[in-house]
Amino acid sequence: MSAGLRYDAVSVGYDSAVVTDATFEVRPGEIVGLIGPNGAGKTTLVRAVTGGARVFGGSVTVGDRAVHAYSRLELARLVGVLPQTSPTSFAFTAKQFVEMGRHAHVSRFGDLGPLDHAAVDRALALTDTASLAHRRVDELSGGDLQRLTLAQALAQEPSVLLLDEPTSHLDLNHRLQVLDVVRSLADGGLAVLAVFHDLDMAARYSDRLVVVSGGGVRAQGTPEQVLTRETLAGVFGVAAVIGTDPVTGSVQVLPVVRSQGTGVASRGVRVHVVSGSGTGAAIMRRLVLDGFEVSVGALSSVDTDGAVAGALGLPMREIAPYAAMSVEDESSTRALAAVADVVVAVATPYGPENLGNLRAITGRAASTVLVGTMTPDMDFSRGEATALWNALSDAGARTCADPRDLVRTIEEVHAS
Amino acid sequence: MGRTGTRRAAFVLLLLGGVLVAACVAGASFGAVPVSAADVFGALKGALTGASLTPSQALVMDLRLPRVVLAALVGACLAAAGVLYQALFRNALADPYILGVSSGAGLGAALAFAAGGTGAAALWAPPLAAFAGALATILLVAALATRRGVMETLSLLLAGVAVSYTLAAMTSFVLVLRREQMSRIVFWMMGGLQGATWQQVWIVAGMLVVGLAVPLVYARELNIMLLGDERAGELGVNVERVKRIILAAASLVVSAAVSVSGLIGFVGLMTPHAARIVLGPDHRLLLPASVICGAIVMVLADLVARVVLAPVELPVGIITALAGGPVFVWLLIRSNRGAAL
Structure with a gap:
């Protein structure tokens, strides 16, 4: 039997409601990821299904009935839960532990039958825990216990599976293994609601995401619709680069800095950064965290530095990718650099599409810091970039060989 | 339990049963007047067939055997209660004596004794009053020990001690009020099995059967509840109902034991724990095995109490406390290091 899970205007909590008016659905065959900051009520929403949290309003429905209309045994045949595991002192063997998942299927005076044993063996195999079957549960690692708890839930042969941070204790290998198993079970008709901490994993395995924050559901939709720069800033308070996982093509989140409450006092010093191809990303981040006002450019949005500057919201001349800089691009970049107290130029490949960035800072060697060394293999401008670089250096621009000294060098240049 | 598990369980229980029979025969043989094992069996045979008994066989039937069987039943009751409380509170230190339940049952029984009465009332009032006292006490202690839904070991022990002292004081108060009954009640309270009768044996046996059969039906739930209440609920256990039933069953067996033998400590603590170390945590085996172990321990403790200072008899509670403390x-110490239940 396949049954879905539905939240209709649900208000749920403990002494008082933690989440109010939550409406979303998990259909058979679908993985829905719950994401949101700590304490937003993701776990509370999950616990509303099995009675671990109090429902104040609205209804939680499994199949065609509200959850409170089922007996404990009926519900355990429909809904399996993988809770956040805690260390257990429990001297049963792993197999006995998983067999407890069959409780709802076994009669009061009976014992496990062939069907039950088959379900237990299947659950052990799916979670790759058959080799642990005769070990004592209290002697196992957190990761083993987490997979066994999943096996216990799978032994229930549920229609709805609730996972609360299913991979929190797992190493990389088992993380993929567990989520791949859950994905294939979902493809076979299971409805899965999973709390995720790892946004990349959430994007990779979920069909849809539900964002829980500030006491309610803030957004829901496909990972591409939900995981935007705006959502991450608004919900998690993080400036992030939204990219594409090169392996799976799913959305990937690269957090850059906390966007709220960094507690950094502005120094009132403006720094213009000339870089590209990711050579300036760490520098921009460092300078922002140190309280400098940073401008960059010119860069395209497909350039790593451009994406990071965009996530940080830095003033930037944005240019078309893979095209030579126009005269307007160059003059507008010159204007950005002109209002900066200090210019930081990073050694990176220079060619027609970014040579204008170096030209835009000529003539102000005294307030310029050069990072790294221009080598011939970086010059795609027939020597012009090297000439500009050397001219700055000869005219007294400071060179900073070690990026760790950059902030001190900028301070010295600004003071002089 | 798989097939091998079932076979192992049957073997363990048969073995323990054999040891219990041997302990009972020993208990009936030793005493101020030694009786041979042959006479013990002869007395049993005579009683069953209605044949006339020799004087020493009559001694066995009228004095020794009721006492030995009652000791076995009391030990069984206390061990059963220990297993059930330990499962319910997920705490290897739970025992009817430490939780104050014995004191609660004791106050109930003392009130019944003090009230006097004759005939059936004198026979049934103490166990029933003890049951009421035991049930009320465990509910009170559990409520006192629970903070925001969590029951800490330390709070449980402290609540048990505090309630136990209060109840003991109230029992003393009852004693002072009924001074003419005092020595009888005091001797009973110290935990002795003197003056055991077959009538008491049947009453305690009946309460034990009920208090054991019901939890055995819920043995699988007891296992699952070791995972915690919420997880047990997720796996389909109606936790609140099982708890109520188990608390009632445990209180029933405690009150059966206390009403005939007073306050006997530590049997409910030691025997389930020893059984758990050897046999593992599965209640389908642990409960019956602990019960038989409890019976063996009690029969032997009573034997020691009778012979160590013979002809003077020690209250058996002294022996169990000396061994169990x-x-x-x-x-x-072990539980503070986080050992498994």
Whole structure:
């Protein structure tokens, strides 16, 4: 039997409601990821299904009935839960532990039958825990216990599976293994609601995401619709680069800095950064965290530095990718650099599409810091970039060989 | 339990049963007047067939056997209660004596004794009053020990001690009010099995059967509840109902034991724990095995109480406390290091 899970205007909590008016659905065959900051009520929403949290309003429905209309045994045949595991002192063997998942299927005076044993063996195999079957549960690692708890839930042969941070204790290998198993079970008709901490994993395995924050559901939709720069800033308070996982093509989140409450006092010093191809990303981040006002450019949005500057919201001349800089691009970049107290130029490949960035800072060697060394293999401008670089250096621009000294060098240049 | 598990369980229980029979025969043989094992069996045979008994066989039937069987039943009751409380509170230190339940049952029984009465009332009032006292006490202690839904070991022990002292004071108050009954009640309270009768044996046996059969039906739930209440609920256990049933069953067996033999400590603590170390945590085996172990321990303790200072008899509670106190301390140290239940 396949049954879905539905939240209709649900208000749920403990002494008082933690989440109010939550409406979303998990259909058979679908993985829905719950994401949101700590304490937003993701776990509370999950616990509303099995009675671990109090429902104040609205209804939680499994199949065609509200959850409170089922007996404990009926519900355990429909809904399996993988809770956040805690260390257990429990001297049963792993197999006995998983067999407890069959409780709802076994009669009061009976014992496990062939069907039950088959379900237990299947659950052990799916979670790759058959080799642990005769070990004592209290002697196992957190990761083993987490997979066994999943096996216990799978032994229930549920229609709805609730996972609360299913991979929190797992190493990389088992993380993929567990989520791949859950994905294939979902493809076979299971409805899965999973709390995720790892946004990349959430994007990779979920069909849809539900964002829980500030006491309610803030957004829901496909990972591409939900995981935007705006959502991450608004919900998690993080400036992030939204990219594409090169392996799976799913959305990937690269957090850059906390966007709220960094507690950094502005120094009132403006720094213009000339870089590209990711050579300036760490520098921009460092300078922002140190309280400098940073401008960059010119860069395209497909350039790593451009994406990071965009996530940080830095003033930037944005240019078309893979095209030579126009005269307007160059003059507008010159204007950005002109209002900066200090210019930081990073050694990176220079060619027609970014040579204008170096030209835009000529003539102000005294307030310029050069990072790294221009080598011939970086010059795609027939020597012009090297000439500009050397001219700055000869005219007294400071060179900073070690990026760790950059902030001190900028301070010295600004003071002089 | 798989097939091998079932076979192992049957073997363990048969073995323990054999040891219990041997202990009972020994208990019936030793005493101020030694009786041979042959006479013990002869007395049993005579009683069953209605044949006339020799004087020493009559001694066995009228004095020794009821006492030995009652000791076995009391030990069984206390061990059963220990297993059930330990499962319910997920705490290896739970025992009817430490939780104050014995004192609660004791106050109930003391009130019944003090009220006097004759005939059926004198026979049934103490166990029933003890049951009421035991049930009320465990509910009170559990409520006192629970903070925001969590029951800490320390709070449980402290609540048990506090309630136990209060109830003991109230029992003393009852004694002072009924001075003419005092020596009888005091001797009963110290935990002795003198003057055991077959009538008492049947009453305690009946309460034990009920208090054991019901939890055995819920043995699988007891296993699952070791995972915690919420997880047990997720796996389909109606936790609140099982708890109520188990608390009632445990209180029933405690009150059966207390009403005939007063306050006997530590049997409910030691025997389930020893059984768990050897046999593992599965209640389908642990409960019956602990019960038989409890019976064996009690029969032997009573034997020691009778012979160590013969002809003077020690209250058996002294023997169990002397043996059990150090075990309790050892468990306490071990549990502080986070050992498994």
